[in-house]
Amino acid sequence: MGKTACSSEEGLNKGAWSSQEDQILTDYIKTHGEGKWRNIPKQAGLKRCGKSCRLRWLNYLRPNIKRGNISLEEEDLIIRLHKLLGNRWSLIAGRLPGRTDNEIKNYWNTTLLKKIQGKQSKLRSKNEKTKVTPKPHELDNIGIISVAADHAASEEKLNLENKVKDNIITNTSCQKDNSGKQAWNFKVEEFLVSDKSSDIDFWKLCHELSETFDSEEGGGSSTSSSSYGELRRKYWPSSCQPLLFSEEIMLEEWIKKDDIVGCTHQKLTKIDELLNDRLNWNSS
DNA sequence: AACACGCACAACCGCAGGTTT
DNA sequence: TAAACCTGCGGTTGTGCGTGT
Structure with missing residues (x-):
């Protein structure tokens, strides 16, 4: 299978995007629409690889993106969906309007995982004391x-x-x-x-x-x-x-x-x- | 003030699977 | 039919910032 390795392309910018780059990408997509990511850098005049452009647009520049301040309701929904779906971040993000898979993944790894692990270790120690074993359906x-x-x-x-x-x-x-x-x-x-x-x-x-x-x-x-x-x-x-x-x-x-x-x-x-x-x- | 450390999050990388040629 | 190409996904890394010492 063909693979697009940004790292192998020389002369490309890496790391954080500048406001000018953001503006160029936004203007280009507003005019020409999304898609054909590989062609965008050349046509828009950006020294970035197509994948990087796509990621920047989808996770940051796209309209109607909510950033930060994940509400308790959203947090609860993320936990429920993760229980059902596991690390399928794009599916989870699909049920949270304005949130991106990357943001939810980051939020999970940095915040929620710790909260849940904290709860679980409390539950474990409680179960150890009372000798309660989890029911089979809780594990399946x-x-x-x-x-x-x-x-x-x-x-x-x-x-x-x-x-x-x-x-x-x-x-x-x-x-x-x-x-x-x-x-x-x-x-x-x-x-x-x-x-x-x-x-x-x-x-x-x-x-x-x-x-x-x-x-x-x-x-x-x-x-x-x-x-x-x-x-x-x-x-x-x-x-x-x-x-x-x-x-x-x-x-x-x-x-x-x-x-x-x-x-x-x-x-x-x-x-x-x-x-x-x-x-x-x-x-x- | 300077340094170390941890956290949050943006960005990168490699891979898989779908589509096109 | 197979190779090349494209896109999307999830794991991981890099970096900037805040906080503690």
């Missing part, structure tokens, strides 16, 4: 949730499923088995940071579909479905809007395991945490 990464369409299902259910599927997220992967059953897999964390996660209508749709599942379970469907239904009712808090996933797919995956209740509980608890987070964001 987030899994994948599946939405399935059972072709033998009612037309009403299918229509709802298709509506939900169309709305979830663009980069779902679709799998089909021999019986024609389909599953759309998507990563929870990607969904939660997408615009769709704050779309109330989408959640209403999910809720509606979930109710059709429940009513079909009540009508006496397969044993596995009702087992799942019981599990879901047991572990799903009534305060949460349910996120959809098919009982068939989940059970096919998990029933092979010896400890199905433990496994299901673990996954549902994680999903529950995510949804609680989402609901908290909406209410705050």
Whole structure:
């Protein structure tokens, strides 16, 4: 793969940008627009490499950039998103209007990490004293949730499923088995940071579909479905809007395991945490 | 006043993956 | 199809500033 090494290009300025350089770059981009970063230095008359121009524009010169004074709400959101996404700074920055990935990364490394480490060491020493061990779901990464369409299902259910599927997220992967059953897999964390996660209508749709599942379970469907239904009712808090996933797919995956209740509980608890987070964001 | 130290943040670097030729 | 090119990302480094000694 080709690589653009600024360091290998001679005669280029390095280090802090001067106000004149900033002005030249700003004027050029205002006239010609962003993109084609490699050509910008030559055309604008800057002794900088394209990557440096891009970085300067995106992190500093771009309009509507907020600088400094990260609020408590923003800080809280960064911590929550980092819990979900890890060091995916650009994704985190995407949920904080006006903030750049570089700023959030710096803020995390210099400020938040220390705060969190401080809290964790306090918690550790408390746990050591009281001999509390962390629950498994507190340590696990987030899994994948599946939405399935059972072709033998009612037309009403299918229509709802298709509506939900169309709305979830663009980069779902679709799998089909021999019986024609389909599953759309998507990563929870990607969904939660997408615009769709704050779309109330989408959640209403999910809720509606979930109710059709429940009513079909009540009508006496397969044993596995009702087992799942019981599990879901047991572990799903009534305060949460349910996120959809098919009982068939989940059970096919998990029933092979010896400890199905433990496994299901673990996954549902994680999903529950995510949804609680989402609901908290909406209410705050 | 001078120095050392730590912190915050801007900027750099290397890499990966997507796009173009 | 493969090489070249471009862009974006995350980790790391460099530097200026404030504070303590």
